[in-house]
Amino acid sequence: MIRVAIAGARGKMGTEAVHTVMKHEAMELVAALDYKDIGATLADTGLFPASYSVPVFTDMAEMVAQTKPDVLVDLTNPHFVYKHTKEALQQGVRPVIGTTGFTDEQLAELTALAADKKIGAIIAPNFAIGAILMMKFAKEAAKYLPDVEIIEMHHDQKLDAPSGTGVKTAQMIAEVREAKGQGHPDEKETMPGARGADFDGMRIHSVRLPGLVAHQQVLFGGEGQLLTIRHDSLNRGSFMSGIAFCVQEVMQMETLVYGLENII
Ligand SMILES: NC(=O)C1=CN([C@@H]2O[C@H](COP(=O)(O)OP(=O)(O)OC[C@H]3O[C@@H](n4cnc5c(N)ncnc54)[C@H](OP(=O)(O)O)[C@@H]3O)[C@@H](O)[C@H]2O)C=CC1
Ligand SMILES: O=C(O)C1=N[C@H](C(=O)O)C[C@H](O)C1
Numbered sequence: 279m280i281r282v283a284i285a286g287a288r289g290k291m292g293t294e295a296v297h298t299v300m301k302h303e304a305m306e307l308v309a310a311l312d313y314k315d316i317g318a319t320l321a322d323t324g325l326f327p328a329s330y331s332v333p334v335f336t337d338m339a340e341m342v343a344q345t346k347p348d349v350l351v352d353l354t355n356p357h358f359v360y361k362h363t364k365e366a367l368q369q370g371v372r373p374v375i376g377t378t379g380f381t382d383e384q385l386a387e388l389t390a391l392a393a394d395k396k397i398g399a400i401i402a403p404n405f406a407i408g409a410i411l412m413m414k415f416a417k418e419a420a421k422y423l424p425d426v427e428i429i430e431m432h433h434d435q436k437l438d439a440p441s442g443t444g445v446k447t448a449q450m451i452a453e454v455r456e457a458k459g460q461g462h463p464d465e466k467e468t469m470p471g472a473r474g475a476d477f478d479g480m481r482i483h484s485v486r487l488p489g490l491v492a493h494q495q496v497l498f499g500g501e502g503q504l505l506t507i508r509h510d511s512l513n514r515g516s517f518m519s520g521i522a523f524c525v526q527e528v529m530q531m532e533t534l535v536y537g538l539e540n541i542i
Contacts, residue, residue: 280304280525283341283371285311285362286353287334290435291376291514293325295351298518300330305525309345310334313358338365349525352377356438360384367391367399372531374524375401376517378442389534398531402538403442405520409494410538412509413447416496419505420451423498425460427474431485431493439484440475443494446537448477451496455480492516 282299286292287310299307312334316323320332335341350366352359356379366373367388380388380401392399404410420426430444459479467473474483492511497504511517520538527541535541 279306280529281306281308281346281348282351282525283307283309283311283345283347283349284351284353285358286355286377287320288312288316288323288325289353291353291517294514294518295353295521296320296326296330296332298522299351299525302522305522307332308347309341311338311341311350311362312336338362339369342369342371347371349374349528351375351521351525355379360388363388363399363401364391367395367397370395370397372397372528373399373401374521374528375399376405376521378403378445379438380442385536389536392534393532396532398528399534400524400528400531400538400541401534401536402520402524403446404492405517405524405538406492406509406511407520407542408516409443409492409509409511410542412494412496412507413443413450413537414539415507416447416498417450417454419496419498419507420455423500423505424455424458425499426451426455426480427460427497427499428480428482429485429495429497430482431487431490431495433490433492434486434488436486439486440482441484441492441494443492444482444484445477447494447496448480448482450537450539451480452478 299305320326320330352375359377363373430441474481496507
């Protein structure tokens, strides 16, 4: 049995992840990590059945000492995730990170730390297989159609923009796309932000609306043609098989992997 701890268990993703781990035949949910007092067990929160008597901790070191998790799944927010990932690696717990919003410097530091300690870690901007395929197909298309704009669309409670998926898509495309600025060389924004974020000359546009879950379109323009690659997560169940896959996969790893496209 893989011993799993979850940070962010009360959240939209966290509650689903709790059920996923509780139901999984090869996993045991041994702890939850929170930053405030929410009761002694997950059952005390009122969000889960009484049978979910999983202890809750506010201190990672104490959680590790008492419950000895193999894996920490983090589904919190961009303010805490770097600290959680670093602490987990330092304490010999393999991180599986769904939370987005890392800087390049943080990713580089955590990659070096995991390699130094020979501890597996996965940082996955998106756990949904359809989203991974969207990114892979977009990378392929960019070899032939280098004029690209990304439109990512999410619910209005999302803290980071652009989304982790939008950034990862742009990074994957940049690996193969000829470097170029897009649009007219003399274009001028008459309202700041009108052209979106600039990644290597590509534009990323972030839409935030109630009712949305997680959606992205990658648009490729060519002479007389438009290719659109689109993925929609219609509910958070779309991410759960990816989380279960990562929890199992990270047990075999000794380095940090950024992006599920590298291990599927
Ligand atoms: N990789 C993927 O496939 C996916 C990634 N995500 C990412 O996962 C993260 C969570 O998303 P979502 O569930 O929608 O967000 P929510 O805001 O619904 O959930 C986050 C939860 O974490 C709690 N939290 C905040 N800080 C801490 C902390 N230090 N320790 C423990 N818990 C904490 C929050 O509590 P409180 O509200 O009290 O602050 C909240 O309950 C986001 O970064 C999102 O981008 C989302 C979907 C898919
Ligand atoms: O906050 C979300 O909801 C999501 N976050 C991830 C991201 O930033 O790409 C993954 C998915 O898009 C949902």
